[in-house]
Amino acid sequence: xxxxxxxxxxxxxxxxxxxxxxxxxxxxxxxxxxxxxxxxxxxxxxxxxxxxxxxxxxxxxxxxxxxxxxxxxxxxxxxxxxxxxxxxxxxxxxxxxxxxxxxxxxxxxxxxxxxxxxxxxxxxxxxxxxxxxxxxxxxxxxxxxxxxxxxxxxxxxxxxxxxxxxxxxxxxxxxxxxxxxxxxxxxxxxxxxxxxxxxxxxxxxxxxxxxxxxxxxxxxxxxxxxxxxxxxxx
Numbered sequence: 001x002x003x004x005x006x007x008x009x010x011x012x013x014x015x016x017x018x019x020x021x022x023x024x025x026x027x028x029x030x031x032x033x034x035x036x037x038x039x040x041x042x043x044x045x046x047x048x049x050x051x052x053x054x055x056x057x058x059x060x061x062x063x064x065x066x067x068x069x070x071x072x073x074x075x076x077x078x079x080x081x082x083x084x085x086x087x088x089x090x091x092x093x094x095x096x097x098x099x100x101x102x103x104x105x106x107x108x109x110x111x112x113x114x115x116x117x118x119x120x121x122x123x124x125x126x127x128x129x130x131x132x133x134x135x136x137x138x139x140x141x142x143x144x145x146x147x148x149x150x151x152x153x154x155x156x157x158x159x160x161x162x163x164x165x166x167x168x169x170x171x172x173x174x175x176x177x178x179x180x181x182x183x184x185x186x187x188x189x190x191x192x193x194x195x196x197x198x199x200x201x202x203x204x205x206x207x208x209x210x211x212x213x214x215x216x217x218x219x220x221x222x223x224x225x226x227x228x229x230x231x232x233x234x
Contacts, residue, residue, distance in 0.1 A: 016055025
């Protein structure tokens with residue numbers, strides 16, 4: 001922790017993702033949402049082969065490294081491993097080079113570490129998770145995904161969101177096999193029919209975009225397999 005006078009207060013929500021954790025050929029990435037005085041910025045990096053634990057550590061360090069000046073920082077993560085270790089509860093037995101990186105990244109700031117439960121309705125955590133997973137899948141950060149993540153958090157409807165909703169609806173409508181309830185990949189026929197009605201429109205109104213987005217968010221797994229960047233924009 002820096003001994004300098006406190007700077008501006010920044011709230012960081014960091015998350016790491018490791019696709020195929022525990023298996024060969026993993027793909028990992030780190031992401032974070034940085035918030036200062038109501039303004040948000042999203043950052044991300046591709047890691048490559050890693051583990052979930054290491055990805056979470058890198059996410060915290062990378063987020064702190066993204067700050068441009070000494071700050072007071074509340075760093076939130078769903079990794080108890082990171083929080084308890086940095087708060088001194090857990091002993092450092094492995095990943096020593098990453099703890100050193102995190103120590104150096106934190107030294108410029110006054111940092112408090114807070115655990116938040118993942119996938120539990122925290123919008124910043126869910127946004128960071130989406131970005132990290134998309135980056136791990138694609139292999140590099142997508143600037144559009146980063147800017148659109150901030151737009152979703154601020155409830156801004158953009159042309160990119162409208163296009164993502166249209167593309168997702170067309171995918172949904174064309175991939176439901178007509179099952180009465182749910183088909184082999186989990187699409188509801190009612191949802192597919194509604195998606196087809198919306199997708200057939202030449203222009204989606206803000207209300208259509210909102211309805212289409214709500215529908216598509218039920219199918220994150222399918223959309224991630226189809227187009228992870230599109231799923232992250234939603």
